Amino acid sequence: MAEKGDKAKAMAGGTDILVQLRADRFRIERLVDVKGVPEMMEISYSKKDGLTLGAAVPCYKVYENKEIAKAYPGLYDSASLIGGIQIQSRASIGGNLCNAAPSGDAIPTLIAYQAIANIQGPKGKRSVPAEQFCTGPGKNILEPGELLVSLKFPAPKAGTGANYLRFIPRNEMDIAVAGAGVSVVLANGAIASARIALASVAPTPVLATEAMQYLAGKAPTDEHVERAAELAKKAAKPITDMRGTIEQRIHLTGVLTKRALRTAISRAKEA
Amino acid sequence: MNTKTLVSCKINDTDTDFLCEPRQSLLECLRDVLSLTGSKEGCNDGNCGACTVILDGRIVDSCLVLGVEAQGKQIITIEGIATAEGLHPLQQAFLEQAALQCGICTPGFIVAAKGLLDREPKADEHRIRHWLAGNLCRCTGYDKIVRAVLQAEEMQAKKK
Numbered sequence A: 001m002a003e004k005g006d007k008a009k010a011m012a013g014g015t016d017i018l019v020q021l022r023a024d025r026f027r028i029e030r031l032v033d034v035k036g037v038p039e040m041m042e043i044s045y046s047k048k049d050g051l052t053l054g055a056a057v058p059c060y061k062v063y064e065n066k067e068i069a070k071a072y073p074g075l076y077d078s079a080s081l082i083g084g085i086q087i088q089s090r091a092s093i094g095g096n097l098c099n100a101a102p103s104g105d106a107i108p109t110l111i112a113y114q115a116i117a118n119i120q121g122p123k124g125k126r127s128v129p130a131e132q133f134c135t136g137p138g139k140n141i142l143e144p145g146e147l148l149v150s151l152k153f154p155a156p157k158a159g160t161g162a163n164y165l166r167f168i169p170r171n172e173m174d175i176a177v178a179g180a181g182v183s184v185v186l187a188n189g190a191i192a193s194a195r196i197a198l199a200s201v202a203p204t205p206v207l208a209t210e211a212m213q214y215l216a217g218k219a220p221t222d223e224h225v226e227r228a229a230e231l232a233k234k235a236a237k238p239i240t241d242m243r244g245t246i247e248q249r250i251h252l253t254g255v256l257t258k259r260a261l262r263t264a265i266s267r268a269k270e271a
Numbered sequence B: 001m002n003t004k005t006l007v008s009c010k011i012n013d014t015d016t017d018f019l020c021e022p023r024q025s026l027l028e029c030l031r032d033v034l035s036l037t038g039s040k041e042g043c044n045d046g047n048c049g050a051c052t053v054i055l056d057g058r059i060v061d062s063c064l065v066l067g068v069e070a071q072g073k074q075i076i077t078i079e080g081i082a083t084a085e086g087l088h089p090l091q092q093a094f095l096e097q098a099a100l101q102c103g104i105c106t107p108g109f110i111v112a113a114k115g116l117l118d119r120e121p122k123a124d125e126h127r128i129r130h131w132l133a134g135n136l137c138r139c140t141g142y143d144k145i146v147r148a149v150l151q152a153e154e155m156q157a158k159k160k
Protein backbone atom coordinates (compact mmCIF):
# COMPACT_ATOMS: atom_id res chain seq x y z
CA MET A 1 0.00 0.00 0.00
CA ALA A 2 2.68 2.47 1.06
CA GLU A 3 4.59 1.90 -2.15
CA LYS A 4 1.68 2.85 -4.41
CA GLY A 5 0.52 5.82 -2.31
CA ASP A 6 -2.84 7.09 -3.50
CA LYS A 7 -2.81 4.66 -6.42
CA ALA A 8 -3.51 1.87 -3.93
CA LYS A 9 -6.83 1.20 -2.24
CA ALA A 10 -8.07 -1.18 0.40
CA MET A 11 -10.92 -3.57 -0.20
CA ALA A 12 -13.00 -5.13 2.56
CA GLY A 13 -16.32 -6.46 1.26
CA GLY A 14 -15.88 -4.72 -2.08
CA THR A 15 -19.54 -3.67 -2.23
CA ASP A 16 -18.62 -0.02 -2.72
CA ILE A 17 -15.18 -0.16 -4.23
CA LEU A 18 -15.84 -2.76 -6.93
CA VAL A 19 -18.89 -0.83 -8.08
CA GLN A 20 -16.91 2.42 -8.12
CA LEU A 21 -13.97 0.91 -9.99
CA ARG A 22 -16.30 -0.58 -12.56
CA ALA A 23 -17.97 2.78 -13.06
CA ASP A 24 -14.49 4.24 -13.68
CA ARG A 25 -14.88 6.65 -10.78
CA PHE A 26 -11.08 6.51 -10.37
CA ARG A 27 -8.13 4.43 -11.51
CA ILE A 28 -5.80 2.58 -9.20
CA GLU A 29 -2.84 0.29 -9.58
CA ARG A 30 -3.33 -1.91 -6.59
CA LEU A 31 -6.32 -3.19 -4.66
CA VAL A 32 -5.45 -4.77 -1.34
CA ASP A 33 -7.88 -7.28 0.17
CA VAL A 34 -7.68 -6.56 3.89
CA LYS A 35 -9.85 -9.53 4.90
CA GLY A 36 -6.69 -11.61 5.21
CA VAL A 37 -5.43 -9.48 8.10
CA PRO A 38 -6.56 -11.12 11.38
CA GLU A 39 -7.03 -7.82 13.27
CA MET A 40 -9.35 -6.63 10.52
CA MET A 41 -11.62 -9.67 11.13
CA GLU A 42 -11.59 -9.54 14.93
CA ILE A 43 -14.78 -9.42 16.98
CA SER A 44 -14.20 -9.29 20.71
CA TYR A 45 -16.67 -8.15 23.29
CA SER A 46 -16.64 -8.05 27.04
CA LYS A 47 -18.95 -6.24 29.44
CA LYS A 48 -15.98 -4.47 30.95
CA ASP A 49 -13.98 -3.47 27.86
CA GLY A 50 -16.71 -3.08 25.27
CA LEU A 51 -16.46 -4.17 21.66
CA THR A 52 -13.52 -4.24 19.27
CA LEU A 53 -14.83 -4.73 15.76
CA GLY A 54 -12.32 -5.43 12.99
CA ALA A 55 -12.73 -3.01 10.10
CA ALA A 56 -13.50 -5.74 7.55
CA VAL A 57 -15.99 -7.87 9.55
CA PRO A 58 -19.10 -8.34 7.38
CA CYS A 59 -22.48 -7.10 8.60
CA TYR A 60 -24.00 -10.54 9.11
CA LYS A 61 -21.36 -11.40 11.70
CA VAL A 62 -22.42 -8.31 13.60
CA TYR A 63 -26.17 -8.88 13.60
CA GLU A 64 -26.00 -12.65 14.08
CA ASN A 65 -23.88 -12.16 17.21
CA LYS A 66 -26.33 -12.28 20.14
CA GLU A 67 -24.04 -10.47 22.55
CA ILE A 68 -23.52 -7.57 20.17
CA ALA A 69 -27.20 -7.39 19.32
CA LYS A 70 -27.98 -7.10 23.02
CA ALA A 71 -25.19 -4.74 24.04
CA TYR A 72 -25.33 -2.49 20.95
CA PRO A 73 -28.85 -2.61 19.47
CA GLY A 74 -28.15 0.48 17.35
CA LEU A 75 -25.27 -1.35 15.68
CA TYR A 76 -27.58 -4.29 15.07
CA ASP A 77 -30.06 -1.90 13.42
CA SER A 78 -27.44 -0.46 11.07
CA ALA A 79 -25.82 -3.78 10.14
CA SER A 80 -29.15 -5.34 9.25
CA LEU A 81 -30.24 -2.37 7.12
CA ILE A 82 -27.26 -2.23 4.77
CA GLY A 83 -28.25 -3.77 1.41
CA GLY A 84 -29.89 -7.18 1.13
CA ILE A 85 -28.66 -10.52 2.46
CA GLN A 86 -26.12 -10.94 -0.37
CA ILE A 87 -24.60 -7.53 0.40
CA GLN A 88 -24.59 -8.22 4.15
CA SER A 89 -22.52 -11.35 3.56
CA ARG A 90 -19.72 -9.06 2.41
CA ALA A 91 -20.24 -5.40 3.35
CA SER A 92 -18.37 -4.26 6.45
CA ILE A 93 -19.04 -1.54 9.00
CA GLY A 94 -15.46 -0.32 8.52
CA GLY A 95 -15.96 -0.09 4.75
CA ASN A 96 -19.16 1.88 5.33
CA LEU A 97 -17.24 4.39 7.44
CA CYS A 98 -14.24 4.61 5.07
CA ASN A 99 -16.52 5.07 2.08
CA ALA A 100 -17.81 8.16 3.92
CA ALA A 101 -21.10 8.44 2.03
CA PRO A 102 -23.34 11.07 3.66
CA SER A 103 -26.00 8.33 3.60
CA GLY A 104 -23.80 5.59 5.13
CA ASP A 105 -26.14 3.71 7.46
CA ALA A 106 -23.47 2.66 9.96
CA ILE A 107 -21.85 6.05 10.47
CA PRO A 108 -24.48 7.78 12.66
CA THR A 109 -24.51 4.69 14.86
CA LEU A 110 -20.73 4.76 15.26
CA ILE A 111 -20.97 8.42 16.21
CA ALA A 112 -23.88 7.84 18.60
CA TYR A 113 -21.90 5.10 20.37
CA GLN A 114 -18.74 7.25 20.52
CA ALA A 115 -16.82 4.61 18.62
CA ILE A 116 -13.11 5.21 18.07
CA ALA A 117 -11.43 4.45 14.75
CA ASN A 118 -8.09 2.70 15.23
CA ILE A 119 -5.85 3.62 12.32
CA GLN A 120 -2.47 2.27 11.30
CA GLY A 121 -0.10 3.55 8.65
CA PRO A 122 3.52 3.94 7.64
CA LYS A 123 3.97 6.56 10.39
CA GLY A 124 2.40 4.45 13.14
CA LYS A 125 -0.92 4.17 14.90
CA ARG A 126 -3.50 6.77 15.83
CA SER A 127 -7.05 6.77 17.13
CA VAL A 128 -9.76 9.15 15.98
CA PRO A 129 -13.37 9.56 17.18
CA ALA A 130 -15.87 8.39 14.55
CA GLU A 131 -17.41 11.85 14.25
CA GLN A 132 -14.09 13.27 13.03
CA PHE A 133 -13.45 10.51 10.49
CA CYS A 134 -15.50 11.74 7.52
CA THR A 135 -14.38 15.02 6.00
CA GLY A 136 -16.71 15.32 2.99
CA PRO A 137 -18.78 13.14 0.66
CA GLY A 138 -16.55 10.12 -0.05
CA LYS A 139 -13.65 11.72 1.83
CA ASN A 140 -12.07 10.68 5.10
CA ILE A 141 -9.10 11.60 7.24
CA LEU A 142 -6.94 8.64 6.18
CA GLU A 143 -3.58 9.61 4.70
CA PRO A 144 -2.25 7.63 1.73
CA GLY A 145 -1.03 4.28 3.05
CA GLU A 146 -3.14 4.45 6.21
CA LEU A 147 -5.72 1.79 6.99
CA LEU A 148 -8.63 1.59 9.37
CA VAL A 149 -7.84 -1.47 11.50
CA SER A 150 -10.74 -1.63 13.92
CA LEU A 151 -13.55 0.21 15.62
CA LYS A 152 -13.60 0.36 19.39
CA PHE A 153 -16.97 0.74 21.10
CA PRO A 154 -16.87 1.73 24.77
CA ALA A 155 -18.67 -0.66 27.12
CA PRO A 156 -22.30 0.49 27.32
CA LYS A 157 -23.08 2.20 30.63
CA ALA A 158 -25.98 0.82 32.66
CA GLY A 159 -29.25 2.20 31.31
CA THR A 160 -28.01 2.76 27.75
CA GLY A 161 -30.35 2.40 24.79
CA ALA A 162 -29.84 3.19 21.12
CA ASN A 163 -31.55 3.02 17.75
CA TYR A 164 -30.84 3.81 14.10
CA LEU A 165 -33.65 4.67 11.72
CA ARG A 166 -33.61 5.81 8.13
CA PHE A 167 -36.16 6.77 5.55
CA ILE A 168 -35.95 5.20 2.10
CA PRO A 169 -38.43 5.30 -0.77
CA ARG A 170 -38.52 1.50 -1.10
CA ASN A 171 -38.91 -1.08 1.67
CA GLU A 172 -35.40 -2.43 1.37
CA MET A 173 -32.20 -1.90 -0.56
CA ASP A 174 -32.09 1.83 -1.10
CA ILE A 175 -30.08 4.88 -0.12
CA ALA A 176 -31.24 6.81 2.91
CA VAL A 177 -32.98 10.11 2.21
CA ALA A 178 -32.45 10.87 5.88
CA GLY A 179 -31.25 8.85 8.86
CA ALA A 180 -30.89 9.28 12.60
CA GLY A 181 -28.68 7.31 14.98
CA VAL A 182 -29.23 8.01 18.66
CA SER A 183 -28.10 6.73 22.02
CA VAL A 184 -29.38 7.68 25.46
CA VAL A 185 -28.20 6.91 28.97
CA LEU A 186 -30.88 6.88 31.66
CA ALA A 187 -29.98 7.30 35.31
CA ASN A 188 -32.30 7.90 38.28
CA GLY A 189 -35.30 8.23 36.01
CA ALA A 190 -33.77 11.03 33.91
CA ILE A 191 -31.75 11.28 30.71
CA ALA A 192 -28.15 11.54 31.92
CA SER A 193 -26.86 12.09 28.38
CA ALA A 194 -27.95 11.63 24.79
CA ARG A 195 -26.23 11.58 21.42
CA ILE A 196 -27.95 12.19 18.10
CA ALA A 197 -26.16 11.78 14.76
CA LEU A 198 -27.86 12.51 11.44
CA ALA A 199 -27.25 10.98 8.00
CA SER A 200 -27.92 12.38 4.52
CA VAL A 201 -28.56 15.92 5.66
CA ALA A 202 -25.06 17.39 5.22
CA PRO A 203 -21.81 16.57 3.34
CA THR A 204 -20.85 14.39 6.32
CA PRO A 205 -22.90 12.82 9.11
CA VAL A 206 -23.48 15.48 11.78
CA LEU A 207 -24.13 15.63 15.50
CA ALA A 208 -27.23 17.48 16.62
CA THR A 209 -25.43 19.08 19.57
CA GLU A 210 -28.13 21.53 20.56
CA ALA A 211 -30.68 18.74 20.84
CA MET A 212 -28.20 16.61 22.79
CA GLN A 213 -27.52 19.39 25.29
CA TYR A 214 -31.22 20.05 25.67
CA LEU A 215 -31.95 16.43 26.62
CA ALA A 216 -29.23 16.13 29.25
CA GLY A 217 -30.86 16.12 32.70
CA LYS A 218 -34.43 16.06 31.32
CA ALA A 219 -37.07 13.47 32.12
CA PRO A 220 -37.51 10.95 29.27
CA THR A 221 -40.96 12.24 28.35
CA ASP A 222 -42.58 12.64 24.96
CA GLU A 223 -42.65 16.39 25.41
CA HIS A 224 -38.87 16.60 25.78
CA VAL A 225 -38.32 14.13 22.97
CA GLU A 226 -40.45 16.27 20.66
CA ARG A 227 -38.58 19.43 21.59
CA ALA A 228 -35.24 17.67 20.98
CA ALA A 229 -36.45 16.50 17.57
CA GLU A 230 -37.30 20.12 16.68
CA LEU A 231 -33.81 21.18 17.74
CA ALA A 232 -32.24 18.35 15.72
CA LYS A 233 -33.88 19.78 12.59
CA LYS A 234 -31.71 22.87 13.04
CA ALA A 235 -28.56 20.75 12.69
CA ALA A 236 -29.75 19.43 9.31
CA LYS A 237 -28.33 21.39 6.37
CA PRO A 238 -29.46 19.18 3.50
CA ILE A 239 -29.56 19.66 -0.24
CA THR A 240 -32.27 18.91 -2.76
CA ASP A 241 -31.47 16.04 -5.11
CA MET A 242 -33.28 13.27 -6.97
CA ARG A 243 -33.99 11.47 -3.69
CA GLY A 244 -35.50 14.27 -1.71
CA THR A 245 -35.92 18.00 -1.19
CA ILE A 246 -34.50 20.19 1.57
CA GLU A 247 -37.92 20.58 3.18
CA GLN A 248 -38.64 16.85 3.07
CA ARG A 249 -35.26 15.97 4.56
CA ILE A 250 -35.62 18.46 7.42
CA HIS A 251 -39.10 17.17 8.16
CA LEU A 252 -37.83 13.56 8.06
CA THR A 253 -34.98 14.43 10.39
CA GLY A 254 -37.48 15.54 13.00
CA VAL A 255 -39.67 12.47 12.59
CA LEU A 256 -36.78 9.99 12.60
CA THR A 257 -35.07 11.64 15.57
CA LYS A 258 -38.29 11.53 17.57
CA ARG A 259 -38.96 7.88 16.78
CA ALA A 260 -35.35 6.81 17.31
CA LEU A 261 -35.25 8.59 20.67
CA ARG A 262 -38.47 6.89 21.77
CA THR A 263 -37.12 3.46 20.82
CA ALA A 264 -33.74 4.17 22.42
CA ILE A 265 -35.46 5.25 25.65
CA SER A 266 -37.63 2.16 25.81
CA ARG A 267 -34.58 -0.03 25.09
CA ALA A 268 -32.67 1.79 27.83
CA LYS A 269 -35.46 0.99 30.28
CA GLU A 270 -35.24 -2.70 29.40
CA ALA A 271 -31.43 -2.79 29.43
CA MET B 1 -1.43 -6.02 -14.07
CA ASN B 2 -2.59 -8.53 -16.62
CA THR B 3 -0.68 -11.51 -15.34
CA LYS B 4 -3.12 -14.23 -14.47
CA THR B 5 -3.47 -15.89 -11.10
CA LEU B 6 -4.17 -19.56 -10.56
CA VAL B 7 -7.16 -20.05 -8.29
CA SER B 8 -8.01 -23.39 -6.69
CA CYS B 9 -11.41 -23.86 -5.14
CA LYS B 10 -14.34 -26.23 -4.91
CA ILE B 11 -17.24 -25.50 -7.22
CA ASN B 12 -20.37 -27.61 -6.80
CA ASP B 13 -18.36 -30.17 -4.84
CA THR B 14 -15.74 -30.55 -7.57
CA ASP B 15 -12.14 -29.44 -7.12
CA THR B 16 -11.61 -26.74 -9.72
CA ASP B 17 -8.57 -24.74 -10.82
CA PHE B 18 -8.85 -21.73 -13.07
CA LEU B 19 -6.77 -18.81 -14.27
CA CYS B 20 -8.10 -15.31 -13.84
CA GLU B 21 -7.05 -11.71 -14.10
CA PRO B 22 -6.98 -9.80 -10.81
CA ARG B 23 -9.76 -7.51 -12.01
CA GLN B 24 -12.17 -10.23 -13.10
CA SER B 25 -15.24 -10.83 -10.98
CA LEU B 26 -16.17 -14.29 -9.80
CA LEU B 27 -19.21 -14.00 -12.08
CA GLU B 28 -16.98 -13.40 -15.12
CA CYS B 29 -14.77 -16.33 -14.09
CA LEU B 30 -17.75 -18.64 -13.73
CA ARG B 31 -19.31 -17.64 -17.02
CA ASP B 32 -16.38 -16.82 -19.31
CA VAL B 33 -13.58 -18.99 -17.96
CA LEU B 34 -15.46 -21.99 -16.60
CA SER B 35 -18.49 -21.88 -18.95
CA LEU B 36 -20.86 -22.10 -15.99
CA THR B 37 -23.35 -19.74 -17.58
CA GLY B 38 -26.27 -20.46 -15.25
CA SER B 39 -25.37 -17.51 -13.03
CA LYS B 40 -26.70 -14.44 -14.82
CA GLU B 41 -25.46 -10.89 -15.13
CA GLY B 42 -28.28 -8.44 -14.62
CA CYS B 43 -26.75 -5.24 -13.31
CA ASN B 44 -23.12 -6.03 -12.51
CA ASP B 45 -23.33 -3.78 -9.46
CA GLY B 46 -24.95 -5.75 -6.66
CA ASN B 47 -28.54 -4.65 -7.10
CA CYS B 48 -30.35 -7.46 -8.87
CA GLY B 49 -29.12 -10.74 -7.36
CA ALA B 50 -29.19 -12.60 -10.72
CA CYS B 51 -25.55 -13.60 -10.14
CA THR B 52 -26.15 -15.02 -6.63
CA VAL B 53 -23.93 -17.94 -5.60
CA ILE B 54 -23.27 -19.56 -2.23
CA LEU B 55 -19.73 -18.81 -1.05
CA ASP B 56 -18.67 -20.77 2.04
CA GLY B 57 -22.30 -21.12 3.07
CA ARG B 58 -23.31 -17.47 2.58
CA ILE B 59 -25.17 -16.08 -0.42
CA VAL B 60 -23.24 -13.35 -2.25
CA ASP B 61 -23.54 -11.43 -5.51
CA SER B 62 -20.76 -13.01 -7.57
CA CYS B 63 -20.43 -9.79 -9.58
CA LEU B 64 -19.16 -8.14 -6.37
CA VAL B 65 -16.61 -10.85 -5.54
CA LEU B 66 -13.26 -11.00 -7.27
CA GLY B 67 -12.32 -14.28 -8.93
CA VAL B 68 -9.09 -14.38 -6.94
CA GLU B 69 -11.08 -14.29 -3.71
CA ALA B 70 -12.42 -17.76 -4.51
CA GLN B 71 -9.04 -19.28 -3.59
CA GLY B 72 -9.63 -22.11 -1.11
CA LYS B 73 -13.37 -21.47 -0.95
CA GLN B 74 -16.47 -23.63 -1.50
CA ILE B 75 -18.85 -22.31 -4.11
CA ILE B 76 -22.31 -23.53 -5.07
CA THR B 77 -23.84 -22.23 -8.28
CA ILE B 78 -27.22 -22.92 -9.87
CA GLU B 79 -25.55 -25.80 -11.74
CA GLY B 80 -24.95 -27.50 -8.40
CA ILE B 81 -28.49 -27.27 -7.03
CA ALA B 82 -30.11 -30.30 -8.67
CA THR B 83 -29.36 -33.62 -6.98
CA ALA B 84 -28.55 -37.03 -8.41
CA GLU B 85 -32.21 -37.96 -7.98
CA GLY B 86 -33.39 -35.04 -10.08
CA LEU B 87 -34.55 -31.49 -9.64
CA HIS B 88 -34.18 -29.79 -6.28
CA PRO B 89 -37.57 -29.15 -4.61
CA LEU B 90 -37.05 -25.44 -5.28
CA GLN B 91 -36.63 -26.08 -8.99
CA GLN B 92 -39.67 -28.34 -9.06
CA ALA B 93 -41.76 -25.83 -7.12
CA PHE B 94 -40.70 -22.91 -9.35
CA LEU B 95 -41.94 -24.89 -12.35
CA GLU B 96 -45.19 -25.96 -10.72
CA GLN B 97 -46.00 -22.46 -9.46
CA ALA B 98 -44.98 -20.90 -12.80
CA ALA B 99 -42.68 -18.64 -10.82
CA LEU B 100 -40.76 -17.51 -13.87
CA GLN B 101 -41.43 -15.76 -17.13
CA CYS B 102 -38.29 -14.61 -18.91
CA GLY B 103 -36.18 -16.61 -16.47
CA ILE B 104 -33.20 -14.28 -16.17
CA CYS B 105 -33.73 -13.81 -12.46
CA THR B 106 -34.57 -17.45 -11.73
CA PRO B 107 -31.11 -18.93 -11.06
CA GLY B 108 -30.40 -16.10 -8.62
CA PHE B 109 -33.71 -16.59 -6.82
CA ILE B 110 -33.24 -20.35 -6.57
CA VAL B 111 -29.69 -20.10 -5.22
CA ALA B 112 -30.69 -17.37 -2.78
CA ALA B 113 -33.72 -19.38 -1.63
CA LYS B 114 -31.52 -22.44 -1.16
CA GLY B 115 -29.26 -20.33 1.04
CA LEU B 116 -32.34 -19.63 3.18
CA LEU B 117 -33.81 -23.15 3.27
CA ASP B 118 -30.47 -24.67 4.20
CA ARG B 119 -30.48 -22.51 7.31
CA GLU B 120 -34.16 -21.98 8.03
CA PRO B 121 -36.24 -24.77 6.48
CA LYS B 122 -39.44 -23.35 7.98
CA ALA B 123 -39.02 -19.67 7.09
CA ASP B 124 -42.41 -17.95 6.89
CA GLU B 125 -43.61 -15.73 4.07
CA HIS B 126 -42.40 -12.55 5.73
CA ARG B 127 -38.93 -13.98 6.24
CA ILE B 128 -38.80 -15.26 2.66
CA ARG B 129 -39.70 -11.85 1.28
CA HIS B 130 -37.09 -10.17 3.46
CA TRP B 131 -34.41 -12.70 2.50
CA LEU B 132 -35.11 -12.33 -1.19
CA ALA B 133 -35.12 -8.52 -1.15
CA GLY B 134 -31.71 -8.55 -2.83
CA ASN B 135 -33.17 -10.31 -5.87
CA LEU B 136 -35.12 -8.40 -8.48
CA CYS B 137 -37.67 -9.78 -10.92
CA ARG B 138 -39.21 -7.57 -13.56
CA CYS B 139 -41.77 -10.09 -14.77
CA THR B 140 -43.58 -12.06 -12.11
CA GLY B 141 -44.41 -9.63 -9.34
CA TYR B 142 -42.81 -11.90 -6.69
CA ASP B 143 -45.97 -13.58 -5.35
CA LYS B 144 -45.46 -16.73 -7.38
CA ILE B 145 -41.81 -16.85 -6.37
CA VAL B 146 -42.68 -16.66 -2.70
CA ARG B 147 -45.36 -19.33 -3.14
CA ALA B 148 -42.82 -21.56 -4.88
CA VAL B 149 -40.39 -21.22 -1.97
CA LEU B 150 -43.16 -22.06 0.50
CA GLN B 151 -44.08 -25.10 -1.58
CA ALA B 152 -40.44 -26.22 -1.69
CA GLU B 153 -40.33 -26.04 2.10
CA GLU B 154 -43.34 -28.37 2.29
CA MET B 155 -41.82 -30.76 -0.26
CA GLN B 156 -38.57 -30.87 1.70
CA ALA B 157 -40.37 -31.48 4.98
CA LYS B 158 -42.31 -34.40 3.47
CA LYS B 159 -39.16 -35.98 2.10
CA LYS B 160 -37.56 -36.20 5.51
Ligand SMILES: Cc1cc2nc3c(=O)[nH]c(=O)nc-3n(C[C@H](O)[C@H](O)[C@H](O)COP(=O)(O)OP(=O)(O)OC[C@H]3O[C@@H](n4cnc5c(N)ncnc54)[C@H](O)[C@@H]3O)c2cc1C
Binding pocket: A009, A010, A011, A012, A013, A014, A015, A016, A017, A018, A019, A034, A040, A055, A056, A081, A082, A083, A084, A087, A090, A091, A092, A093, A094, A095, A096, A097, A098, A099, A103, A104, A105, A106, A142, A146, A147, A148, A149, A173, A174, A175, B045, B046, B047
Ligand atom coordinates in the same frame (compact mmCIF):
# COMPACT_ATOMS: atom_id res chain seq x y z
C1 LIG C 1 -26.84 -3.24 -3.80
C2 LIG C 1 -26.19 -2.40 -2.75
C3 LIG C 1 -26.94 -1.93 -1.67
C4 LIG C 1 -26.34 -1.15 -0.68
N1 LIG C 1 -27.12 -0.71 0.36
C5 LIG C 1 -26.58 0.09 1.31
C6 LIG C 1 -27.38 0.57 2.38
O1 LIG C 1 -28.57 0.24 2.49
N2 LIG C 1 -26.81 1.39 3.29
C7 LIG C 1 -25.50 1.76 3.19
O2 LIG C 1 -25.04 2.50 4.05
N3 LIG C 1 -24.72 1.30 2.19
C8 LIG C 1 -25.23 0.49 1.25
N4 LIG C 1 -24.44 0.04 0.21
C9 LIG C 1 -23.05 0.46 0.13
C10 LIG C 1 -22.04 -0.52 0.75
O3 LIG C 1 -22.54 -1.83 0.73
C11 LIG C 1 -21.69 -0.15 2.19
O4 LIG C 1 -21.16 1.15 2.24
C12 LIG C 1 -20.71 -1.13 2.84
O5 LIG C 1 -20.75 -0.98 4.23
C13 LIG C 1 -19.28 -0.98 2.34
O6 LIG C 1 -18.48 -1.97 2.97
P1 LIG C 1 -17.44 -2.86 2.16
O7 LIG C 1 -16.76 -3.70 3.18
O8 LIG C 1 -18.08 -3.57 1.05
O9 LIG C 1 -16.48 -1.73 1.60
P2 LIG C 1 -15.47 -1.73 0.38
O10 LIG C 1 -16.20 -1.56 -0.88
O11 LIG C 1 -14.54 -2.87 0.49
O12 LIG C 1 -14.68 -0.39 0.73
C14 LIG C 1 -15.34 0.86 0.77
C15 LIG C 1 -14.31 1.99 0.80
O13 LIG C 1 -13.58 1.97 2.02
C16 LIG C 1 -12.21 1.74 1.78
N5 LIG C 1 -11.78 0.77 2.79
C17 LIG C 1 -12.36 -0.42 3.09
N6 LIG C 1 -11.77 -0.99 4.15
C18 LIG C 1 -10.78 -0.14 4.53
C19 LIG C 1 -9.81 -0.18 5.57
N7 LIG C 1 -9.76 -1.18 6.44
N8 LIG C 1 -8.95 0.87 5.68
C20 LIG C 1 -9.02 1.91 4.80
N9 LIG C 1 -9.91 1.99 3.80
C21 LIG C 1 -10.79 0.98 3.66
C22 LIG C 1 -12.10 1.21 0.37
O14 LIG C 1 -10.87 1.57 -0.23
C23 LIG C 1 -13.26 1.90 -0.29
O15 LIG C 1 -12.93 3.21 -0.66
C24 LIG C 1 -24.99 -0.80 -0.78
C25 LIG C 1 -24.22 -1.28 -1.84
C26 LIG C 1 -24.80 -2.07 -2.82
C27 LIG C 1 -23.96 -2.57 -3.95
Ligand code: FES
Binding pocket: B040, B041, B042, B043, B044, B045, B046, B047, B048, B049, B050, B051, B052, B061, B062, B063, B064
Ligand atom coordinates in the same frame (compact mmCIF):
# COMPACT_ATOMS: atom_id res chain seq x y z
S1 FES D 1 -25.42 -8.98 -11.71
FE1 FES D 1 -24.69 -9.21 -9.71
S2 FES D 1 -26.27 -8.33 -8.56
FE2 FES D 1 -26.90 -7.90 -10.57
Ligand code: FES
Binding pocket: B099, B100, B101, B102, B103, B104, B105, B106, B136, B137, B138, B139, B140
Ligand atom coordinates in the same frame (compact mmCIF):
# COMPACT_ATOMS: atom_id res chain seq x y z
S1 FES E 1 -38.87 -13.84 -14.73
FE1 FES E 1 -38.16 -12.17 -15.89
S2 FES E 1 -37.03 -11.05 -14.41
FE2 FES E 1 -37.94 -12.57 -13.24
